[in-house]
Amino acid sequence: MWETIHKWHRTMGIISALFVVFLAVTGLMLNHTEPLNLKKRFIQSGIFLDLYDIKPGKEPQGFLVAGHWITQVGERVYFDQNELAENVNKLIGVVATNENIIVAYDGQMLLLTMEGDVIEHLTGTEGVPAGMRAIGTTLDNNVVIQGAHGDYLADVESLYWQEKDQIDAEWSKADPIPEALLTGLLHLYRGKGLRLERVILDIHSGRILGSWGIYLVDAAAMLFLLLSLSGAWMWFKRN
Amino acid sequence: MFNIIILSRFSLIIFLLPIISASAFANEIYQTPEDFIEEVFAGHPPDSNKLWITKDIKQSIRNILEHDLGVLRLRYWSKDGRSAWILEEIGKERPITTGIVVNQGHIEIVRILIFRETRGWEVRYPFFTDQFNDAGLVNEDKLDKSIDGISGATLSVNAVTKLARLALLLHEYAKKGKD
Numbered sequence: 001m002w003e004t005i006h007k008w009h010r011t012m013g014i015i016s017a018l019f020v021v022f023l024a025v026t027g028l029m030l031n032h033t034e035p036l037n038l039k040k041r042f043i044q045s046g047i048f049l050d051l052y053d054i055k056p057g058k059e060p061q062g063f064l065v066a067g068h069w070i071t072q073v074g075e076r077v078y079f080d081q082n083e084l085a086e087n088v089n090k091l092i093g094v095v096a097t098n099e100n101i102i103v104a105y106d107g108q109m110l111l112l113t114m115e116g117d118v119i120e121h122l123t124g125t126e127g128v129p130a131g132m133r134a135i136g137t138t139l140d141n142n143v144v145i146q147g148a149h150g151d152y153l154a155d156v157e158s159l160y161w162q163e164k165d166q167i168d169a170e171w172s173k174a175d176p177i178p179e180a181l182l183t184g185l186l187h188l189y190r191g192k193g194l195r196l197e198r199v200i201l202d203i204h205s206g207r208i209l210g211s212w213g214i215y216l217v218d219a220a221a222m223l224f225l226l227l228s229l230s231g232a233w234m235w236f237k238r239n
Numbered sequence: 240m241f242n243i244i245i246l247s248r249f250s251l252i253i254f255l256l257p258i259i260s261a262s263a264f265a266n267e268i269y270q271t272p273e274d275f276i277e278e279v280f281a282g283h284p285p286d287s288n289k290l291w292i293t294k295d296i297k298q299s300i301r302n303i304l305e306h307d308l309g310v311l312r313l314r315y316w317s318k319d320g321r322s323a324w325i326l327e328e329i330g331k332e333r334p335i336t337t338g339i340v341v342n343q344g345h346i347e348i349v350r351i352l353i354f355r356e357t358r359g360w361e362v363r364y365p366f367f368t369d370q371f372n373d374a375g376l377v378n379e380d381k382l383d384k385s386i387d388g389i390s391g392a393t394l395s396v397n398a399v400t401k402l403a404r405l406a407l408l409l410h411e412y413a414k415k416g417k418d
Binding site: 014039086113118119120121123124125159238 | 309
């Protein structure tokens, strides 16, 4: 009996050593998320990105305005290859005036310089009409917004939104995105889609291997319990 | 047997409660920024002003937020020595939209308007936000009174505290710009 338990204890010890190492290492890392910058570091490996199925949830949409591409990929909006906004549900349209580029999305507007720097973020607080559905320009290059309650002539400098019955305007429409730009943007999008913290957490809990991974970590936990019980039992017997 | 079923259902509710609560508190709009501005100026808000983020202001903002604001100018509303600001800062992952009124260099109101994080929503309550009342700045960008934290909401507390400091700082720059 003694010999059998001793033999099992040693075998379980060797097997559990592997689990102890990766649980201890990942646990230590998770305990120091901030100094290790785990939240701000992103996984770039294609294998992991494919494993987590990191890709935009809907078809990218792009607008070519004043020689620049403003493109929505997933919940992010890019100015050419630079990220402009995140957590965007729908990019409504983009127009250019003589001095600015105006990006409309989710009831908000971004006023940009022609080089893509954000001058200002305009929301309902600044008077952006509720239920904005479209943005366009008139023949004399004034900005027009189609809201839930009608059309508005917009002056984004003085924040004057003049309601009109119907305005004859050229509404912003999406353009077909060039393949090379799209490939680059998808690469950028995926490269900021998976935080290192998430992967470490999933390795620690076993979820990285799906439901079987969780059972595997459960088995390791059971093994640790048995190991401590058999170890304690042997210690009491010896003393 | 009946007791076991009741007990297991109760356990399930207890288990799911934090998850349900967390998702319920995500993306919570307590007051729209428009209503906040209307309210703090008693229904007669002044026209908004523009504060351009110059090099000096940019550095001061960076000292407080530890990052740039990401815009070249900010709108604010000002009347009779009071200024109202709608500012955002990320707590853990998502921005917390906060309305702040500064009166003669001291904070009059701090109010959480939109909270998008899954944790730390306790910062919306007056027991926390009222601590900022009458706070001013010392040493250029530090609050002249200490703010008690909330356990489990440290990142949200830090974000709101930074925004209070920022509003005081911007109020001073806006005042200088007008003088």
